[in-house]
Amino acid sequence: GAGVSQSPSNKVTEKGKDVELRCDPISGHTALYWYRQSLGQGLEFLIYFQGNSAPDKSGLPSDRFSAERTGGSVSTLTIQRTQQEDSAVYLCASSHTTGQGGEQYFGPGTRLTVT
């Protein structure tokens, strides 16, 4: 079946511009996660959505970052006034259950470059 998809695959933007990254989770998966993969920083959790519950935003690095999930499916991660340190690969994942044993399935990522 179809996996997690993300768009765009690559995004180059100028410092100070806003960007939107999109994630389509696996159909039927109730949980959706955003992570960031940076050189020298490894993989870091950003935000988590589960159904209609309030999202866990504990990983968002600043108030320039926000995310929403519409209709319990597609999610967009928005970065306002981008900075060079925002350059990274942004990974989206979904899982069928929030049970602690539920593995997450990752999309291919969006590579963001801020110039």
Add this chain to the structure above:
Amino acid sequence: AQSVAQPEDQVNVAEGNPLTVKCTYSVSGNPYLFWYVQYPNRGLQFLLKYITGDNLVKGSYGFEAEFNKSQTSFHLKKPSALVSDSALYFCAVRGSGGYNKLIFGAGTRLAVHP
């Protein structure tokens, strides 16, 4: 605080030889442990997980991992490495109180030489 350590930045092994990629963890409560692999320009692929039960867990592509509670380790192993196994491997943990996110290690690059 929950954490994962992968002490080796890179592991080199000859094709056909056994391989081990090391992972140790620190978490309160019972750990839920995962291994993921990342091929160039690809997302992370799930390999295997330990939740409970047998300490030896078998996963995709012939990989297995051994959970050792006393040593707080979850090393990834494969009896006979393939060149196609060359990739970046991540260990991750989810603690009992933090079920909504994974904590990842820094990753270990595995290079299998012909």
